[in-house]
Amino acid sequence: MIALAAAAIIQSMTVTNTDPRAWPAQDRPLAVELAGVSKNFGRVQAVRNADLRLRSGEIVAILGPNGAGKTSTIDMILGLSQPASGRVSVLGMQPRQAISRGLVSAVMQTGGLLKDLTVRETVEYTASLFAQSQPVGEALSGAGITEIADRRVGKCSGGEQQRLRFALALLSDPELLVLDEPTTGMDVEGRRSFWSAIRKDAEQGRTVLFATHYLEEADAYADRIVLLRQGRIVADGTAAEIKAMAAGRTVRATLAGASEALLADIPGADSVEIRGETVLVHARDSDAVARYLLTQTVAKDLEITARGIEDAFLALTGDTGSGTATTGSGTATTGAF
Amino acid sequence: MSTMPSTIAPDLSGRRPPALGGFNVTVLKLEIRRLTRNRRTIIIAIVVPVVFFLSFGLNRAYDSHRAGHGNVSAFVMISLALYGAVLATTFGGAMVSIERAQGWSRQLRLTPLSPVAYIVVKILTALVLGACSVAAVYIAGVLSHKPSMSVGLWIATGLSVWIGSLLFAAFGLFLGYLLPAENVMQLIGLILALLSFAGGLFIPVSQFAQVVQEVAKWTPMYGLNQLVHTPLLGNGVDWTWAVNVVAWLVIFAGGAAWRMRKDTARV
Numbered sequence: 001m002i003a004l005a006a007a008a009i010i011q012s013m014t015v016t017n018t019d020p021r022a023w024p025a026q027d028r029p030l031a032v033e034l035a036g037v038s039k040n041f042g043r044v045q046a047v048r049n050a051d052l053r054l055r056s057g058e059i060v061a062i063l064g065p066n067g068a069g070k071t072s073t074i075d076m077i078l079g080l081s082q083p084a085s086g087r088v089s090v091l092g093m094q095p096r097q098a099i100s101r102g103l104v105s106a107v108m109q110t111g112g113l114l115k116d117l118t119v120r121e122t123v124e125y126t127a128s129l130f131a132q133s134q135p136v137g138e139a140l141s142g143a144g145i146t147e148i149a150d151r152r153v154g155k156c157s158g159g160e161q162q163r164l165r166f167a168l169a170l171l172s173d174p175e176l177l178v179l180d181e182p183t184t185g186m187d188v189e190g191r192r193s194f195w196s197a198i199r200k201d202a203e204q205g206r207t208v209l210f211a212t213h214y215l216e217e218a219d220a221y222a223d224r225i226v227l228l229r230q231g232r233i234v235a236d237g238t239a240a241e242i243k244a245m246a247a248g249r250t251v252r253a254t255l256a257g258a259s260e261a262l263l264a265d266i267p268g269a270d271s272v273e274i275r276g277e278t279v280l281v282h283a284r285d286s287d288a289v290a291r292y293l294l295t296q297t298v299a300k301d302l303e304i305t306a307r308g309i310e311d312a313f314l315a316l317t318g319d320t321g322s323g324t325a326t327t328g329s330g331t332a333t334t335g336a337f
Numbered sequence: 338m339s340t341m342p343s344t345i346a347p348d349l350s351g352r353r354p355p356a357l358g359g360f361n362v363t364v365l366k367l368e369i370r371r372l373t374r375n376r377r378t379i380i381i382a383i384v385v386p387v388v389f390f391l392s393f394g395l396n397r398a399y400d401s402h403r404a405g406h407g408n409v410s411a412f413v414m415i416s417l418a419l420y421g422a423v424l425a426t427t428f429g430g431a432m433v434s435i436e437r438a439q440g441w442s443r444q445l446r447l448t449p450l451s452p453v454a455y456i457v458v459k460i461l462t463a464l465v466l467g468a469c470s471v472a473a474v475y476i477a478g479v480l481s482h483k484p485s486m487s488v489g490l491w492i493a494t495g496l497s498v499w500i501g502s503l504l505f506a507a508f509g510l511f512l513g514y515l516l517p518a519e520n521v522m523q524l525i526g527l528i529l530a531l532l533s534f535a536g537g538l539f540i541p542v543s544q545f546a547q548v549v550q551e552v553a554k555w556t557p558m559y560g561l562n563q564l565v566h567t568p569l570l571g572n573g574v575d576w577t578w579a580v581n582v583v584a585w586l587v588i589f590a591g592g593a594a595w596r597m598r599k600d601t602a603r604v
């Protein structure tokens with residue numbers, strides 16, 4: 001056991017080894033790994049101390065409102081920007097190395113295409129840049145754009161352009177596909193067919209990471225949801241787990257001398273937040289929490305509030321600061337109440 | 338990790354980066370094709386210099402006046418070939434501003450194409466257009482029967498103009514990374530017209546006022562214009578011309594590299 005643990009430690013220390021052939025089959029690196037990553041633009045902290053590990057074959061949604069740090073996170077994973085601190089690795093390599101090997105592709109929401117090239121020329125151009133690539137004709141038919149192959153990109157509809165972007169992203173048969181708000185501007189039908197294509201594709205073992213601000217989209221298509229709020233990962237779990245966390249009720253009470261240690265054994269609590277003398281406990285079984293607080297502690301002024309899932313999601317991700325449930329942050333905000 | 342099905346573990350062996358940072362002939366071919374689709378660029382870089390030459394280079398006095406190893410008509414032809422080549426390569430380089438505006442350069446950063454390979458493609462494309470421009474003016478010269486110099490000088494001056502226009506491919510790249518796409522092309526036309534005047538492409542610098550002459554010698558087209566006429570005039574090379582060209586090349590290439598590194602804007 002000790003030898004195994006030592007081997008594991010050595011293995012984890014050699015994560016920076018960039019030659020993929022150096023990896024034995026059973027110890028393949030994570031698809032994405034963020035360790036203590038922060039990013040700021042001037043005084044604005046876009047990403048704060050993010051830790052994230054994506055295994056191969058997962059479909060993961062990064063969910064959050066605009067400005068939560070989704071794009072900044074994705075940009076660092078794609079090597080488009082560098083973290084101020086922390087480490088980003090993709091398939092055990094630096095992002096740029098993974099991209100140069102065709103292991104990572106991305107579909108952006110708008111732009112990224114030359115209007116004066118035809119659809120076929122755009123595919124030819126991109127295909128020629130990879131060491132190995134799918135044949136151009138195959139990529140066109142795979143994305144259902146063979147009929148418009150000779151049309152200028154500038155004359156294609158938004159949906160056609162998105163299919164072209166998708167074709168480009170799959171040319172190199174990437175291990176990781178990153179989608180940034182991929183369905184913005186699509187109608188319901190377009191959205192559905194887009195996601196069924198992605199789903200089908202991911203069944204072959206491709207890792208998919210997508211950013212969205214639609215709760216239902218993350219719910220319907222992701223195996224796992226990473227919730228971002230003001231640059232911080234506030235929740236990470238399956239859709240069911242996130243929903244359970246976002247549902248339920250909040251119990252609020254005044255409790256002098258409250259500490260996280262004291263509140264650690266509250267039965268059924270999903271999260272606990274302490275703001276000065278105010279304690280906020282989020283739970284599905286709010287009765288049990290209320291009973292505990294009133295019988296086992298000196299809590300007073302107890303208040304129980306319920307909310308809908310949309311409200312809960314907004315509270316989890318909103319930036320108003322009046323949200324009642326953040327996981328384990330426990331920061332004291334003076335004067336908030 | 339051992340509990341994961343082995344089929345899911347990605348096989349990364351055999352995945353390698355492309356040779357030459359992704360540079361290849363397909364890309365070059367497509368970039369040249371793009372350039373030919375831009376009618377305005379073709380007109381400005383190829384038609385305008387020819388029209389200028391036919392309007393101003395065929396003056397009756399020019400073919401009888403000697404200029405070094407040839408005549409004044411040949412001198413004017415070289416000047417206007419340089420003007421065309423400079424327009425062509427600057428436009429070629431500045432096309433990056435359109436690519437930035439359309440998000441294409443960002444898309445390329447998600448491919449194996451290295452920034453160096455991309456710049457090489459841009460420069461080669463600009464040089465192809467530059468060669469067309471020089472060839473068009475020189476062919477107009479041949480057909481007009483006015484410029485007179487030895488075959489060797491036709492080739493030597495033509496090549497000097499073409500290779501010298503590389504300086505302005507760097508200028509175009511710098512502007513392309515510096516300025517927004519909406520007005521970069523119009524602005525380039527204006528800037529190059531001013532620089533061409535200052536560089537003596539339209540009127541010899543010696544005809545300017547003394548103060549203007551002193552200023553003109555520091556502008557980026559001056560040294561290049563003097564150098565490309567040297568084979569014809571046979572008057573020797575002044576080292577300040579070479580310094581002028583090298584210094585501006587360093588400024589333009591350095592500026593382009595600096596702006597390019599900063600270029601992470603999303604569309």
